[in-house]
Amino acid sequence: MISLTVNGTEHSVDADPDTPLLYVLRGDLGLDGAKFGCGLGQCGACTVLVDDRPAFSCLTPIAALDGRKIRTIEGLGTPDRPGALPAAFEAEQAAQCGYCIAGMIMRAQALLERNVRPTEAELRRHLAPNLCRCGTHMRILRAVRRAAAAMGGEVQESAR
Amino acid sequence: MNGLTRRALLAKGSLVVAFASSGPTQAQESEESTSLPGDLDKYPFLDSWIRVDAADRITVFTGKVELGQGLRTALIQIAADELCVSPASIELITADTGRTPDEGVTAGSHSMQNSGMAILNAAANLRVLLTETAAWRLVTSVDQIELQDGSAYGPNGQHVGYGDLVAGFSLHVMAKPDVPRRSKGRRLIGESVPRVDIPAKVSGHAAYVQDIRAPGLLHARVVRGPSFGTQLKQADIDAVTHMPGIEQVVRNGRFIAILAAKEWDAVKASRRLQAAGWERRAAPLPSTDLCDTIRRSPARDIPIFDYPGPPAPADARIVKARYSRPCLMHGSIGPSCAVALWENGNMIVWTHSQGVSPLRKALAELLRLPLEKVRCIHVEGSGCYGHNGADDVAADAALAARAVPGRPVRLQWMREQEHGWEPLGSAMVVELQGALGRNGRIVGWRHDVWSNPHNGRPISAGGLLAGAELDPPFAPQRPRPIPMPEGGGDRNGNPIYAMPNARGVYHFVEQAPVRVSALRSLGAHMNVFAIESFMDEMAQAAGVDPVDFRLIHLQDSRGRAVVETAANRFGWKRRVNGRSGRGCGFGFARYKNLGAYCAIAMEIAVDPDTGGVEVRRAVAAVDSGEAVSPDGIRNQIEGAIVQSLSWTLLESVRFDTGGRTSFDWSAYPILRFPTAPTSIDVHLIDRPGEPFLGVGEAGQGPAAAALANAIADAIGHRLRDMPLTPERIRAALRS
Numbered sequence A: 001m002i003s004l005t006v007n008g009t010e011h012s013v014d015a016d017p018d019t020p021l022l023y024v025l026r027g028d029l030g031l032d033g034a035k036f037g038c039g040l041g042q043c044g045a046c047t048v049l050v051d052d053r054p055a056f057s058c059l060t061p062i063a064a065l066d067g068r069k070i071r072t073i074e075g076l077g078t079p080d081r082p083g084a085l086p087a088a089f090e091a092e093q094a095a096q097c098g099y100c101i102a103g104m105i106m107r108a109q110a111l112l113e114r115n116v117r118p119t120e121a122e123l124r125r126h127l128a129p130n131l132c133r134c135g136t137h138m139r140i141l142r143a144v145r146r147a148a149a150a151m152g153g154e155v156q157e158s159a160r
Numbered sequence B: 001m002n003g004l005t006r007r008a009l010l011a012k013g014s015l016v017v018a019f020a021s022s023g024p025t026q027a028q029e030s031e032e033s034t035s036l037p038g039d040l041d042k043y044p045f046l047d048s049w050i051r052v053d054a055a056d057r058i059t060v061f062t063g064k065v066e067l068g069q070g071l072r073t074a075l076i077q078i079a080a081d082e083l084c085v086s087p088a089s090i091e092l093i094t095a096d097t098g099r100t101p102d103e104g105v106t107a108g109s110h111s112m113q114n115s116g117m118a119i120l121n122a123a124a125n126l127r128v129l130l131t132e133t134a135a136w137r138l139v140t141s142v143d144q145i146e147l148q149d150g151s152a153y154g155p156n157g158q159h160v161g162y163g164d165l166v167a168g169f170s171l172h173v174m175a176k177p178d179v180p181r182r183s184k185g186r187r188l189i190g191e192s193v194p195r196v197d198i199p200a201k202v203s204g205h206a207a208y209v210q211d212i213r214a215p216g217l218l219h220a221r222v223v224r225g226p227s228f229g230t231q232l233k234q235a236d237i238d239a240v241t242h243m244p245g246i247e248q249v250v251r252n253g254r255f256i257a258i259l260a261a262k263e264w265d266a267v268k269a270s271r272r273l274q275a276a277g278w279e280r281r282a283a284p285l286p287s288t289d290l291c292d293t294i295r296r297s298p299a300r301d302i303p304i305f306d307y308p309g310p311p312a313p314a315d316a317r318i319v320k321a322r323y324s325r326p327c328l329m330h331g332s333i334g335p336s337c338a339v340a341l342w343e344n345g346n347m348i349v350w351t352h353s354q355g356v357s358p359l360r361k362a363l364a365e366l367l368r369l370p371l372e373k374v375r376c377i378h379v380e381g382s383g384c385y386g387h388n389g390a391d392d393v394a395a396d397a398a399l400a401a402r403a404v405p406g407r408p409v410r411l412q413w414m415r416e417q418e419h420g421w422e423p424l425g426s427a428m429v430v431e432l433q434g435a436l437g438r439n440g441r442i443v444g445w446r447h448d449v450w451s452n453p454h455n456g457r458p459i460s461a462g463g464l465l466a467g468a469e470l471d472p473p474f475a476p477q478r479p480r481p482i483p484m485p486e487g488g489g490d491r492n493g494n495p496i497y498a499m500p501n502a503r504g505v506y507h508f509v510e511q512a513p514v515r516v517s518a519l520r521s522l523g524a525h526m527n528v529f530a531i532e533s534f535m536d537e538m539a540q541a542a543g544v545d546p547v548d549f550r551l552i553h554l555q556d557s558r559g560r561a562v563v564e565t566a567a568n569r570f571g572w573k574r575r576v577n578g579r580s581g582r583g584c585g586f587g588f589a590r591y592k593n594l595g596a597y598c599a600i601a602m603e604i605a606v607d608p609d610t611g612g613v614e615v616r617r618a619v620a621a622v623d624s625g626e627a628v629s630p631d632g633i634r635n636q637i638e639g640a641i642v643q644s645l646s647w648t649l650l651e652s653v654r655f656d657t658g659g660r661t662s663f664d665w666s667a668y669p670i671l672r673f674p675t676a677p678t679s680i681d682v683h684l685i686d687r688p689g690e691p692f693l694g695v696g697e698a699g700q701g702p703a704a705a706a707l708a709n710a711i712a713d714a715i716g717h718r719l720r721d722m723p724l725t726p727e728r729i730r731a732a733l734r735s
C-alpha cells in the first residue's frame, strides 16, 4: 500500500510502486482529468501538479510521491463552480476536442500561482511542453491571459 | 459519459430501437420524388430526426458525430431555433447504429450541409404540425399561435405543451419539401451559443471514450510490430500469461491482445512481448524519397477539369513549377481507444470512429456475425482530423472482448502504435504550367497531381489492421479514387479562377508503399498550396500585385468578397515591404469549389541566422453560407490555420526501408506554443438564407499557401517542397 495525497485527500493505493501516477489517478482513484497522450513526457496531456510544480504523471512512479502534494484538475473546481482557469477556458471557448486541455490548465495553474504577471514570451515558453493537435493555441493563450487578469495580474506584452 | 456505470453502459447497449422502419428503403419505394434538403432526402420521415415525449422533452437524432468541431452545439442550436425552445431543452443523440439515421462518415465538411439542413427542415416541418394542431386545439387560426419554450400559445394566453400536441399526430410522416423556416421572433441561429461539451472538457470530467469506466472492465493492449508492414517475431506468450495481473492473452493468427484488470499490468506485459523484436513482412520500402517514388510510379490518369479556350499564343510567357508534400500524420494527442462488450451473442462497441455504420459492417465481417448483432456507438475521443487509428482499435477491442463474454474491454493504443500504424496523409507532387498573355492574363494552365489514395476508410474487414492478422486473413480493401467534384488527391485541383485553355489530370497511384488514407482536407491542402503559390509566381511574372492578380481572374462574387475582406482587414495595400526578412503572403480557396470560402493574409518574420519563421499575424475572411455559430466557425478556422502551419512548416513522416521511423513526438515534431502565431483574426461574411457550409477543412490550403507566399516575399526565394523548415530556409538564404 502506498499513500498518496491528491487534492488534499489522502488515499492508500494498492498498486506496484513502479506504476506511473497517471494510471493510479485514472484507474484507482477515478480521476479522469489527466489523460494518456504519449507516456513519454513529450505532450503534457497527463500534466498534474506535484508540490505546486507541473509534472508528467505518465512518467512519475508513485513510489516517488510519498509525502508530496499532488493536485489534478478536479481540484480546481467543478463545472458549476469552476476555478479561475477553467472559468476562463470556458469563457474563451478554449477547446476543440479538449483532450489536451486539462494538462494545459494544470501547467498554466503552476505558472500563475508563481507569477501572475508573466510576459507573453514567458507564458509561451512555460506552455511549450504541452501539445495541442487541434490548434487551439490562440484560445488557450487568451484563456490564460483572462485568468491572470481574474487573479489580479496580467500577461504582459513582450517581444517573442 | 459522466459517471458511466456498467448499468448505464448496458442500458445504452440494450436500447434497440427498430430504426429500419424509418429507413431509406421506404423512402425509395414511396412516390415522393421532390428532393429534400440534406440527408432528409435519404431519411424523409420526421421521427428519424426528432421526437417529442409526453413531458415536452425534445430529442434530436443525427448520424454525424462530435469531433471537437462543435457540431453537437450547432445542431442543437438549429433545432432549438426552429422549434422556439432553449438549447438546454434539447437532447441530441449522435451516431449510434442502433438509434440514429445512417449518415455515413462524418467527414469532408459535410455535416452542416447534410445533417444540419436535414434537422433544420425536419424541425420546420414539426413546427408547422405543432402550430396547425395547436390552432385546432385552441380553436383559433394558425397565425394566432405563438410557439415558445415547449408550449403553443393562443391569442388569450391559453396554451398547450408540445408533448400534448404531438400525442395528437404521428411524427412518422414524410417531411414536406417546401416548408418555410420560422420568420418571426428571436433567432438562435447566428448566435455564438456556448458549446455544450466544453464545461466537462475544461473541468476534467469524463468526456471521452478513453474515460469509460464500468465494473468488471478489463484493460487491454494489442501487440504488433512497430509500424505498418512489420510483424512481431515469435514471442514468449506463456511467460506473459503468467505475469502478475494478466487475465488472459487473446490470440488469433497474428493478432495478440493482453487483458488485465489494471491498465499498467497490461502495458508492462505488452512491452515484454514487444521486446521479442520484429521483422518486415511487406516488401522493403523504396530507399528514394517517397514523392519521387510516387511521381515515377505507374498511375491511372483521371481528368480533373477542362476549361475550354483557344491555345495560348506563341508569345505567351510560360511559367512552370513543381511542388511537393511529404506524408503527414493525423497525430491525435490521445492514442485511439475503444470499449467493446460481447454479451448474449451481441457485440457493442463504443468508438470514436468517424463512421459508425461502415465500421459496423466491417466488424460484422471480421467477427463473422450477422450485421444486426453488431452495434457501434460513437463516443468522443481525442481529435482525429481524418481516418486515424479509431476504426482499427475498435476492431482490436472487439476481438479482445470476444474472449471474455459479459466483460467490457477497454483497449487503447500506445503512442508508438498510433504513430507507427495510423494511416498517413499521402505524399503528393503537383506540377503546374501556366501561360501568361501580354495583357497580364492567364491564357493557359495545366495542373498535374500525383498521389496515393486518400480513402482507405474501412468498409470491410480487409480495411481493418486486425483483418490482415487473423487466420485466415481477410483480403485487403482496394482503394478507389473519389470522383470529382469532391475529389481525393485531386480535391481542389480545379482552380476557382476564370481561365481559358486550362486542364488538370490526376495521376492516381493506387499502389501505396506506405499505409495512407483520409487526412483533413485530403488533396486540397497540397493542391491549394500549389495553385496559390503558383498564382503568386504568375503574378510576379506579370508584375501585378498578388491580390489584384487573383481578383482579375476571379468572377465568383462571394469569392471576391472574401478575398477583398481579408485583404482590407489585413491592410494588404499598406503591408510591410518584403525582402527585408519580413514578408506578407495571401492564399485563397473555396473548399472543393463547393463548400466554404476562405482567404488568409499572413505577415511573417524570418530569422536570418536560424531560418525560423515567426508568424506575426494572420487575418482570415470566411463565407460559410448562413453562419450558425460565429464563434464556432472562428474556432475551426483558427485551429485550421495553426494546424496547417504545423503541417506546412514542420511535418514530415520519416521512413527507412524497414518502415516508418517517426514513433513519437521527438521524431515527428509538431508546432508548439513558441511557434504559434502572435495573432489570428477571423472575419465572417454571413449569408442568411444560404445553405450552411461546413468549415472544418476550409482553412488548411489557404493557410499553407499564405505561409509559402509570405516566406517567398520575406526572403526572395520560393520554397516549393513542404515542409518549409528552417534548414530549407537557411539553404535558400545561402544560395
Ligand code: FES
Pocket: A035, A036, A037, A038, A039, A040, A041, A042, A043, A044, A045, A046, A047, A056, A057, A058, A059
Ligand atoms: S502523456 Fe505524459 S507527457 Fe504525454
Ligand code: FES
Pocket: A095, A096, A097, A098, A099, A100, A101, A131, A132, A133, A134, A135, A136, B068, B333, B383
Ligand atoms: S483541443 Fe484537441 S488537442 Fe487540444
